[in-house]
Amino acid sequence: MLRPSHYTAVLLFAVFASTVFGITQRDTPRRMVRYGLYCFVLFAGSAIVLSWVMFLIAR
């Protein structure tokens, strides 16, 4: 059974979801890549920011 860490799971999720979002939500290959990268950064970045927020709240 595969047991990735929470952050590894977030990164895997972000890679696949961003790929599908990029291809389906934009028309040209260049814009697909840019939008896919944008979605990936938002997924991964928001996970880091929310983790720090929860850490600071829990202290």
Add this chain to the structure above:
Amino acid sequence: MGTAPNKTAAAAKSSQGFVYLPLIAGWLVPGAGHFVIGKWGRGALLAISIIAMFALGLAMDGKLYSGAQDILDLLGLVGDLGNGLMFLVSRAMGLGGDPIQFTTADYGTKFVVVAGLLNVIAAVDAHNLRTGRKS
């Protein structure tokens, strides 16, 4: 003015054949909707992403929803059904964990549901390409 002939060509092309074929094919097999209309690169990337997400979900011992005892189970089942044949075959083979005992199994369950939802988005995209709504 320059787009008028293109729109006419797209409209003429969209009237040929069964327009829902990419939608149905894309739902049954991830990426197949794009393969049907000749978008091989996009179809391959979509297929890899969705199949990998579904497979990782099962590898994490994610649950496959089999019934709708409450509203959350119903929503999970709807998401799982988006995977098309992958879900039906996996259920027939008895794959997927039963009760969620580990945190990663919960991640896996979400991976499977989201793979289904992404597959629906991809199938609708193939339909839009087929009808000329998207280029």
